[in-house]
Amino acid sequence: MNSKHIVASFDRDLEGIQAALMKMGGLVEEALRNSAKALEARDFDLAEKVRKGDRLIDELELTIKTDTAKLLALRSPTAVDLRTVLTVMEISSHLERCGDLAKNIAKRTIATADASNISGTLAASRRLSNFVEIMIRDSLDAYIQRDVEMAKEIIERDAEADQIYNTLFRSLLTHMMEDHRNIAFGMHLHFIAKNIERVGDHATGIAEQTIYLVTNAFPDDDRPKSDATALGFRDAGE
Amino acid sequence: MNDMRKIERDVKMTDTKITARNVNVHYGDTHAIKDVNVDIADKTVTAFIGPSGCGKSTFLRCLNRMNDTIDVCRVQGDIRIDGKDIHDKSVDPVQLRAHVGMVFQKPNPFPKSIYDNIAYGPRIHGLAKSKAELDEIVEKALRRGAIWDEVKDRLTQSGTGLSGGQQQRLCIARAIATEPDILLMDEPCSALDPIATAQVEELIDELHRDYSVIIVTHSMQQAARVSQKTAFFHLGNLVEFGDTDQIFTDPKDPRTESYITGRIG
Numbered sequence: 483m484n485s486k487h488i489v490a491s492f493d494r495d496l497e498g499i500q501a502a503l504m505k506m507g508g509l510v511e512e513a514l515r516n517s518a519k520a521l522e523a524r525d526f527d528l529a530e531k532v533r534k535g536d537r538l539i540d541e542l543e544l545t546i547k548t549d550t551a552k553l554l555a556l557r558s559p560t561a562v563d564l565r566t567v568l569t570v571m572e573i574s575s576h577l578e579r580c581g582d583l584a585k586n587i588a589k590r591t592i593a594t595a596d597a598s599n600i601s602g603t604l605a606a607s608r609r610l611s612n613f614v615e616i617m618i619r620d621s622l623d624a625y626i627q628r629d630v631e632m633a634k635e636i637i638e639r640d641a642e643a644d645q646i647y648n649t650l651f652r653s654l655l656t657h658m659m660e661d662h663r664n665i666a667f668g669m670h671l672h673f674i675a676k677n678i679e680r681v682g683d684h685a686t687g688i689a690e691q692t693i694y695l696v697t698n699a700f701p702d703d704d705r706p707k708s709d710a711t712a713l714g715f716r717d718a719g720e
Numbered sequence: 721m722n723d724m725r726k727i728e729r730d731v732k733m734t735d736t737k738i739t740a741r742n743v744n745v746h747y748g749d750t751h752a753i754k755d756v757n758v759d760i761a762d763k764t765v766t767a768f769i770g771p772s773g774c775g776k777s778t779f780l781r782c783l784n785r786m787n788d789t790i791d792v793c794r795v796q797g798d799i800r801i802d803g804k805d806i807h808d809k810s811v812d813p814v815q816l817r818a819h820v821g822m823v824f825q826k827p828n829p830f831p832k833s834i835y836d837n838i839a840y841g842p843r844i845h846g847l848a849k850s851k852a853e854l855d856e857i858v859e860k861a862l863r864r865g866a867i868w869d870e871v872k873d874r875l876t877q878s879g880t881g882l883s884g885g886q887q888q889r890l891c892i893a894r895a896i897a898t899e900p901d902i903l904l905m906d907e908p909c910s911a912l913d914p915i916a917t918a919q920v921e922e923l924i925d926e927l928h929r930d931y932s933v934i935i936v937t938h939s940m941q942q943a944a945r946v947s948q949k950t951a952f953f954h955l956g957n958l959v960e961f962g963d964t965d966q967i968f969t970d971p972k973d974p975r976t977e978s979y980i981t982g983r984i985g
Contacts, residue, residue: 488982
């Protein structure tokens with residue numbers, strides 16, 4: 483298929499919404515990185531910066547939603563063009579949620595200012611956030627490159643994120659059972675870990691959009707669920 | 721993927737009305753239609769789309785042997801309606817065209833009264849035995865053409881005095897008056913404004929419960945709006961034929977995708 487539309491401004495519109503999406507992705511990656519850094523370094527100024535920065539992500543999402551609605555109304559896109567617009571809308575929602583999760587992490591980081599740290603757990607949560615931040619970055623790369631194989635690989639990767647979360651969950655549980663003074667910090671860090679783990683789910687969602695964009699079909703939902711912590715409060719962190 | 725419109729109307733699309741096999745058309749040295757094979761379902765709107773000169777109108781005109789009237793035009797291949805070969809010696813093209821009605825791009829009412837525009841076909845085909853019966857046929861056709869309420873008080877006035885949209889609906893009513901099974905429409909809305917277009921599209925939607933409607937259109941959005949099946953023609957080939965929702969969301973041929981997304985003309 484020829485890549486260019488006869489109406490060149492149609493191409494510019496489609497490129498425009500995808501460029502805005504990538505800009506939003508960049509802000510979300512930065513927010514995730516900074517929230518993780520703020521937590522580990524106990525840098526409350528940086529946490530505050532992340533909290534405030536979420537507004538920018540929300541504004542960008544609103545711009546993308548407005549522009550995609552306009553494009554649908556004015557261009558009546560079909561086939562791959564329609565899927566491009568639909569996936570941009572969907573991915574912008576995923577990214578907006580990731581922005582919220584980074585903000586939640588930052589808020590909880592500020593809330594833990596008075597609680598004493600549990601040794602080892604901060605490093606583990608840092609590992610988890612590094613892992614999901616790369617998942618987000620790669621899922622956006624796969625989208626822009628229309629790389630279905632990479633998208634599938636990212637979906638597989640989510641099981642590993644779940645495993646890191648499970649390990650951290652068990653470790654926090656042990657610390658809290660051993661010493662009740664750990665409970666305040668342990669609870670906060672558990673919510674934070676759950677938020678980070680959710681980012682991995684959004685990266686999976688973005689990867690699924692890439693597969694839909696290219697193949698016009700959604701992948702079967704048969705990826706292994708590795709969250710073994712389902713003890714009735716699985717989604718408490720949302 | 722299910723087309724919501726099919727479910728809504730509970731349309732049975734299993735009956736084939738028209739089968740075309742290895743249809744080739746030449747205009748002098750020009751090979752206009754190349755080996756087209758297609759099955760067109762009954763009680764369905766089928767849209768033919770494609771760039772100018774792709775052969776969609778030529779193929780449409782094969783279906784009621786309108787190409788017979790063009791000297792340099794040669795049609796080869798097998799076209800059957802309800803299993804009957806339309807090129808069979810026993811088939812009278814005039815009778816055929818009463819069963820396969822046609823509506824053209826430009827509304828072309830006869831310079832006669834509204835009543836006579838509709839009554840013309842039934843009269844020459846001897847469909848009415850009395851004046852009362854003819855009146856009934858005219859009213860029924862005008863009602864089905866969704867124009868009765870607008871013209872019932874001025875049936876003796878000239879059909880050419882109507883607005884463009886009304887004229888086109890009059891022509892559709894005229895085509896219906898001979899009780900056809902199939903309605904061919906060649907760009908029926910391209911000379912109409914958006915409101916008149918919407919009225920004709922609504923009419924097409926009504927008509928396909930009783931007729932097999934085939935519409936040639938340059939407006940892909942119109943094809944998407946009115947049809948259940950879409951055929952994409954390109955350079956005389958039938959490139960792709962499928963459910964309209966599939967053609968517009970998941971075309972299988974890269975040429976179809978390029979065309980419907982506006983990448984090739």
